[in-house]
Amino acid sequence: MPRADGRANDELRPVHMATGYNKYAEGSCLIELGDTVVICTASVLPEVPRFMMGGQRGWVTAEYGMLPRAGSERTPRARTQTSGRTHEIQRMVGRSLRAITDLDALGERTITLDCDVIQADGGTRTACITGSYVALMEALRRLQADGLFAKIPTFDSVAAVSVGVVSGEAMLDLSYGEDSMASVDMNVVMTGSGKFVELQGTAEGMPFPKERLDDLLALASSGIKQLLVAQKRSLEEGSS
Numbered sequence: 001m002p003r004a005d006g007r008a009n010d011e012l013r014p015v016h017m018a019t020g021y022n023k024y025a026e027g028s029c030l031i032e033l034g035d036t037v038v039i040c041t042a043s044v045l046p047e048v049p050r051f052m053m054g055g056q057r058g059w060v061t062a063e064y065g066m067l068p069r070a071g072s073e074r075t076p077r078a079r080t081q082t083s084g085r086t087h088e089i090q091r092m093v094g095r096s097l098r099a100i101t102d103l104d105a106l107g108e109r110t111i112t113l114d115c116d117v118i119q120a121d122g123g124t125r126t127a128c129i130t131g132s133y134v135a136l137m138e139a140l141r142r143l144q145a146d147g148l149f150a151k152i153p154t155f156d157s158v159a160a161v162s163v164g165v166v167s168g169e170a171m172l173d174l175s176y177g178e179d180s181m182a183s184v185d186m187n188v189v190m191t192g193s194g195k196f197v198e199l200q201g202t203a204e205g206m207p208f209p210k211e212r213l214d215d216l217l218a219l220a221s222s223g224i225k226q227l228l229v230a231q232k233r234s235l236e237e238g239s240s
Helices: 084-098 124-145 177-180 209-240
Strands: 015-019 027-033 037-045 059-066 110-121 158-166 168-171 184-191 196-203
Touching: 015 209, 027 124, 027 184, 037 124, 059 124, 059 196, 084 110, 084 124, 084 158, 084 184, 110 124, 124 158, 124 184, 124 209, 158 177, 158 209, 168 184, 168 209, 184 209, 196 209
Parallel strands: 059 110
Antiparallel strands: 015 027, 027 037, 037 110, 158 168, 158 184, 184 196
């Protein structure tokens, strides 16, 4: 099945990441993945949640939101209660970044990643994770430059991508139109060393065999390797 944008099944949408997008935040990244655009900002506070106080460990967390016209129709601003979907995405982004951060070395400080979706065309949660890693690294570099620690307190890098089965074919990095037609939909979070942080996979119709799962994971791995290269390039350009 030809894809609407002409991509091969194993091809990412055009990806671009720019650091230093927000001059006030300790770290920031504008990530564009096709028509999905997200601003990720990292803010550092010299405190931790109450349940962690006195433990000499840091915390990394995330918040997620979409501008009212990020999609094809306007959605009301969240003013009081966070939706279940938003809460789930926030937790996913936070877990992904904590998985590669040395919280003991971070000390008693909190880094919050705010992920604001400007435009949505599928893959917003995976774009948030990929862009937030860049924003986190920029913030940690600033803290290191300020003399708060000698070594960047991370174990690894991390990125995420969507994969799925559309019209019987495995595809990488689904747009919204593809995602809405997918019989299998999956989000994959992996580290730079090839370890899995999180898998979210669903059969929208008929169950799928392990062989299909293996194909999708291999496809996701190839896409994440490309995203890791793009992350590294954006951080190098930002420090030059």
